[in-house]
Amino acid sequence: MxxxxxxxxxxxxxxxxxxxxxxxxxxxxxxxxxxxxxxxxxxxxxxxxxxxxxxxxxxxxxxxxxxxxxxxxxxxxxxxxxxxxxxxxxxxxxxxxxxxxxxxxxxxxxxxxxxxxxxxxxxxxxxxxxxSDADTAAPALAATAAAGTSKIVQADGLLLRAAERPPPAPGESAEPGLCTLALLSSTTTDPAGAEGTDASGVQGPRLLPDDEEVAAASGRGAIVLETVSPTGPTGPPRRLSAAALPVGELFSRRVRWSLAGFALAVTALAVTAWITQDTHPLNAAYITLLDLFAINEPAVDGPTDRQVLQLLAGLAGLLLLPVMVAAVLEALGSFRSATTLRRPPRGLDDHVVLLGLGKVGTRVLARLRELGIPVVCVEEDPEARGIALARGLRVPVVLGDVTQDGVLEAARIHRAHALLALTSSDTTNLEAALCARTVSPRLRVALRLYDDEFATAVYRTLRAAHPDALTRSRSVTSLAAPAFAGAMMGRQILGAIPVERRVLVFAAFDVAELPRFEGRTIQEATRPGAWRVLALDTAEPHDRRPDLSAGHPEGEGGHTSGLLFDLHPGYVLRHDDRMVLATTRQGLADLLSTRSGSGSDPAARRPAAR
Missing domain, CATH: 3.40.50.720 (NAD(P)-binding Rossmann-like Domain)
Structure with a gap:
């Protein structure tokens, strides 16, 4: 390699x-x-x-x-x-x-x-x-900031939703789920604990445990797979064009109320003219508008009520003129500012502050907006990659160095729901997290940290100082490396879910690629701590999609997904079955090494279908 x-x-x-x-x-x-x-x-x-x-x-x-x-x-x-x-x-x-x-x-x-x-x-x-490492890591990073304990990962048409559940109280049983993906470290809630980096492995996370180990675990949280359902690929985020600008963006509240008042006044004058002058309603409205714009003949010889209505309409027209000028100026300003960066509105709260609009930050921003989560971005470089996307999505952006005073405050960090620090500098991300915690001690913080030892020290310190706040660290390279390594071995990884500082990966295998699985039951094919069979593709081999993307809606295109997740442990795997596995990194390596011999011709050991 x-x-x-x-x-x-x-x-x-x-x-x-x-x-x-x-x-x-x-x-x-x-x-x-x-x-x-x-x-x-x-x-x-x-x-x-x-x-x-x-x-x-x-x-x-x-x-x-x-x-x-x-x-x-x-x-x-x-x-x-x-x-x-x-x-x-x-x-x-x-x-x-x-x-x-x-x-x-x-x-x-x-x-x-x-x-x-x-x-x-x-x-x-x-x-x-x-x-793309950014595309691989973006779902996990967005889910960490948006949902905290929930992990939602879209991977080649699969929607994998996992929930991090705290340890059950004494006398209570854990809530059932589709399966338990991992048992968290016993030190997860301990301020002196580490996030899955204990050298002994006793207190570290246990990936893909068996049922006996789950039943025997006490005082440990778990990551449980709640739902797994096929989904189609998500489209790009909807951009806001100038033609689709809402009225609230074009005109201020004062202008809108003023225009509404004038509309009511003109309606009242037209109704009065219709009643007092015994004319057709349309004719009364037309005459009132002529008087409003001062283009009607003076009613010198007319009745008194007609003269009074004409004077009132002329007065309303004089008052309407400055309001119309203000509305036009505001509309022009709104269209002009549609191509500039927005500032965070004053009433914004319960949002995510996203620090860094590089490659990873741009992908995470798009994913957060697809989920409908309000975001405020902080970026030092006005020419950063994600600035254009933020402008197109009308996302507020604060330009400035996060280490300078007042930058996070301008992003309304005191009213934010979470901070997601995604710059390429570990120290910058840490400094932003510490500054944010001084403003909002209970703020949910997710850091992009590369070094595992540094991440452990940061986790312990932040947990000790703020035990009631959620702190998570993620490494983009750790999330992306399994996908690249699997692709080099002839296998594309479907997705990854972070478990503390470790990763669970998901891949699809044909039973024909792994002969030792053929003739075994689901229970026999599962190896605790290494891999677990999650789903089977029940579609006919000629109708299967190589990338496991969701089929067309039923009745459209002639294809519906055949993925089945509620598996009976006694089902016997057949030669033409295709299965979705949740594996550890080591488990995936063992599967691929047994599937293909080292040094063989790459074309000969490549799978026929993924």
């Missing part, structure tokens, strides 16, 4: 491939000093500025099974991917791209190039995988 990258994701991915999947790994990086020490013999580090053809040849791409290109710059990854495809047409490519549409076009192009070079059409279609 060859991994080429210039940030923390490359290091995590190389370490995961070596330690979990037991693969020989070559790491291409601009700074070899960032690579982990000590380096085992199976992990080779090569220092190179750019992954050009010469560097790829030196890393052994011509003989490699897979190559991961995880540089932060999309253009660098694209250039290297095209060079690698020329060097080795059968090479499995895993490319990190932020631009999803470009990634789809690139995958089709590289697969077509492999097919032209002699690779079979069926094999070529699975040789290129384009992933």
């Amino acid at each position: 060859v991994v080429s990258g210039d940030d923390a994701l490359a290091l995590r991915l190389a370490a995961e491939l070596h330690s979990l999947y037991r693969q020989r790994v070559t790491l291409l990086t601009p700074d070899a000093g960032l690579a982990p020490e000590p380096r085992p013999g199976a992990l080779r580090v090569v220092e190179c500025e750019t992954p050009d053809s010469g560097a790829l040849r030196g890393a052994g791409v011509e003989r490699a099974d897979a190559l991961a290109l995880v540089h932060e710059d999309d253009e660098t990854n694209i250039r290297a991917a095209m060079a690698a495809r020329r060097l080795n047409p059968r090479l499995r490519l895993v490319i990190r791209l932020y631009n999803r549409k470009l990634g789809q076009y690139l995958a089709d192009l590289l697969d077509q190039a492999a097919q032209v070079a002699g690779v079979g059409p069926a094999d070529a279609q699975s040789l290129t995988v384009v992933l």
Whole structure:
């Protein structure tokens, strides 16, 4: 395996491939000093500025099974991917791209190039995988800030909803769920405890426990799968165009009340004219409007009531003129400000303060707005990637350095529901969390932290200082690395759910890929602590969707999802069954290592369908 990258994701991915999947790994990086020490013999580090053809040849791409290109710059990854495809047409490519549409076009192009070079059409279609670390981590980060103890993850058409439940009170039984995914650390509610990083493992989280262990656990919270249902892909967030601006954005409340008052006054004058002058209602309204705009003949010889009504209508017209001018100016100002950043409104409360609008922050912002959650963003760089999205979604943005006084206060942090600190700097995220906690001690805080030891220290300190407030730390590279590693082994991960500082991953396997599962029951196929069978695809093999995306609504398109989650433990797995598994990282590595022998031809060990 060859991994080429210039940030923390490359290091995590190389370490995961070596330690979990037991693969020989070559790491291409601009700074070899960032690579982990000590380096085992199976992990080779090569220092190179750019992954050009010469560097790829030196890393052994011509003989490699897979190559991961995880540089932060999309253009660098694209250039290297095209060079690698020329060097080795059968090479499995895993490319990190932020631009999803470009990634789809690139995958089709590289697969077509492999097919032209002699690779079979069926094999070529699975040789290129384009992933985004921001897309992989965004659902978990958004759910952490939005729901706190609830985790909602959308993964290739699957909606996985998990709930973190506190330990049951003495004498009470735990609420039933579809299954228990994990038992949380016994120190989760202890200010001196860590978030799943105890070296002994006794107090750490227990992933995928069996029923006996769940029944015997006391004083420990749990993550329970409440509902799992298929869903279709979510569309992009709805943008607010100038034509769809609401009236409240165009005119202030005073102008709206003034216009409403004038409408009532004109209606009253028209009704009076209709009654006193014995004329048609439409004619009375027309005459009143002519008097209002001062374009009617003076009623010098008319009756007294007609003269009085004309004077009142003329007076109303004089008063209406400045109101109309104010309304026009306000409307022009509203349309002009529709392309500028909004400021947080004064009455805003119960919102999420999102710190950082980089790649990850932009994806999390889109996910929060899809969920209908009010957001206020804080960003130092006015040219940041997510500024355009925030402007299009009409999301309030505070421009400024979060470490400066008054920036968080401008984001209404004292009335916020949660703080989500997603900058690339651990210290900046920590400083923002500490500043926010001084303003609002019970504020829910979710931090993006890379270093596990630093995250443990932060968690313990914040728990000790604020035991009643919810604190969570998440690592984007930890959430994304399983998806990239699984793709390099020929498997796309469906999704991931964070459990403290660890991760549960979800993948789909055909029983034909794992012969030892064939003929076994669901209960026999499950290994506690490693993997668990969650669902079966009951659709006919020819009607299955390779990416497990939801089918069309019934009666439209002729396809409905065949996923079944309420499984009988005695069901016997057949050769043509496809199953959805929840696994630990080590469990996934064991499954993939038994499915394929190391050093074999990558085309031969690639699954026929995912």
